[in-house]
Amino acid sequence: MTPDEKKQQVAQAALEHVVEDTVIGVGTGSTANHFIDALASIKHKIEGTVASSEATAQRLKSHHIPVFELNAVAEISVYIDGADEANRHLHLTKGGGGALTREKIVAAVSKRFVCVADDSKLVDVLGKFPLPIEVIPMARSYVAREIVKLGGKPIWRENFVTDNGNEILDVHSLNIVDPVGLESELNHITGVVTNGLFARRPADLLMLGSDKGILTFD
Numbered sequence: 001m002t003p004d005e006k007k008q009q010v011a012q013a014a015l016e017h018v019v020e021d022t023v024i025g026v027g028t029g030s031t032a033n034h035f036i037d038a039l040a041s042i043k044h045k046i047e048g049t050v051a052s053s054e055a056t057a058q059r060l061k062s063h064h065i066p067v068f069e070l071n072a073v074a075e076i077s078v079y080i081d082g083a084d085e086a087n088r089h090l091h092l093t094k095g096g097g098g099a100l101t102r103e104k105i106v107a108a109v110s111k112r113f114v115c116v117a118d119d120s121k122l123v124d125v126l127g128k129f130p131l132p133i134e135v136i137p138m139a140r141s142y143v144a145r146e147i148v149k150l151g152g153k154p155i156w157r158e159n160f161v162t163d164n165g166n167e168i169l170d171v172h173s174l175n176i177v178d179p180v181g182l183e184s185e186l187n188h189i190t191g192v193v194t195n196g197l198f199a200r201r202p203a204d205l206l207m208l209g210s211d212k213g214i215l216t217f218d
Contacts, residue, residue: 027081139191
């Protein structure tokens, strides 16, 4: 199977975790897009969605799936999103598409977080994929200098602005053996909005598409 076929496979399987007659959260990225396309087949079974990005909202609306603002929703039953990296402890690296802050907010509100990806995303140690960090624009250089002190090599994602009007630093050369600790440490740097480590609030279930079928970790 190709990576895209694995993503389609796991996106379809994720429909089993959609809670009927509730509002669900929907992530951003290639696997999330496959999930949105699959969700269209059962859209009549849910109350609606909360989107983690403007791009996701547009794709949901193109399928005539209701999209609500998070402030108008009291509860989200389940959040379904992809990842750039995942380990067996359900810690994730996210934000390759630049939607990490809104993704983290929707995940925090959701009762359950189901992460869907292809099996190439499973790693023993996070860090090979550059860690995205959303920063306030005026603080970009300062934050970069602080990250260098931590052993990272930050690269400004030029010509990219998040849905929140901020910028992204992609941090290379990190060997993330303590995802929870590093997530907190990075978030304490003044000027950081948030970083792409989902460790303090990890996934509740990791589903991976593979040649052997769906692999699950919980």
